[in-house]
Amino acid sequence: MAREIPDATVARLPIYRRSLVELASTGAEMVSSAALADLAGVNAAKVRKDLSYLGTYGVRGVGYDVKFLLRQIGDALGLDIETPVVIVGMGNLGQALAHYGGFSSRGFPIVALVDASDAKVGEVVDGITISHIDDLAAIVDEHAIAVGIIATPAEAAQAVADALVAAGVRSILSFAPSVLHVPETVPLRKVDLATELQILGYYQQRESPAEGGNTDKSA
Amino acid sequence: MAREIPDATVARLPIYRRSLVELASTGAEMVSSAALADLAGVNAAKVRKDLSYLGTYGVRGVGYDVKFLLRQIGDALGLDIETPVVIVGMGNLGQALAHYGGFSSRGFPIVALVDASDAKVGEVVDGITISHIDDLAAIVDEHAIAVGIIATPAEAAQAVADALVAAGVRSILSFAPSVLHVPETVPLRKVDLATELQILGYYQQRESPAEGGNTDKSA
């Protein structure tokens, strides 16, 4: 049960999952590591090794059971239950994220929106009324919110992160272009749009022979 | 001149840059690797080694010249000139990205917006009129666009990527949750919002003692 899954593998599991969902919708029952590797854009050996961390469920000479594998990956990622999310910061990005359907459809329903500006509080976005950040703790508690998304300007990000942690959120996804400090027990991931472009700039300028150095090197 | 900067270092340069801009605005002239490391949330030795790839510009016993370092990093990332960007896909995410000021302010002005839907074409977002995707090649040519941002649904992403490459875009940033294939000469980076949440799900479920396994492990 207490399997230790390497970070690199964890980062790929959602990709496999996506590919498997697609496969399942075509009616496929079984899939080989080579076929899955092709869909996910990675090496076949890597697929096999990654899946072996979930426990071994492949059948030699045949492949993997698509549905079973989907359940295994879902379990590993904790997707068996819905994980409520709050978005902090209702600027352009926050509003777009609120409208973005990809979260809810993948088990991360957005149940609350929060902003610091009185002008925004009370406004309704995508069916949810924006609350004031001062009420964050109560909101997190009420909806049993596990994940906080930070979509504020950089200056506010650390204070928001602190507030989210204090309110009991268990992990954080930040879009703010700043360094954040959170307790070790709170997983934190950062996505910085401008940084991504700057990285591209380097490789583009070099007429790069290689990929842009992403976490996953897949094409 | 033909310095080979490791991928991991390139990914950190924008972070350093951000920290240095902040520092410069406080009037600081010099900065030590330790101070910069603190701001950027990384190890001091790593900072020194990273900067050494730019050529050596630190002074022992003193530190680095903030302005000079900023220029060095800017040069390495190709930020000396503006890099025009086109956004493809004017759904929620595309519109948010169009409004997001962080791109233009960092040397990546958004000069064109494109969509496949006739309903959207002609609409004005953030001062730019949405064009039809069929005109992509002409638009890229006219504005000398170097970077394409894909903000379409997964199904359309590969076709858009192909069109961007054919139109002469030199690098691509994709937000579509799908695997994309592009020529080796075109740097590609991917950001998948739902994937990020799923990864968090794993660590959260494990009451992780570690960070979320980001590309950069900094706090």
Add this chain to the structure above:
DNA sequence: TACCGCTTGTGCACCGGCGCACAAGCGCAT
């Protein structure tokens, strides 16, 4: 001029990840 404190630059050992390549093993056909 000589010394001292501070900071850079880097050699080195370690670690995680990658992917080749092969043995182990399943199922089907004969």
Add this chain to the structure above:
DNA sequence: ATGCGCTTGTGCGCCGGTGCACAAGCGGTA
């Protein structure tokens, strides 16, 4: 029942990245 083809599971060598720890070197002071 036997054998064959196909696919998994993994050992192993390799490579990039990391960070400690130390020598090299600058500037200010006496």
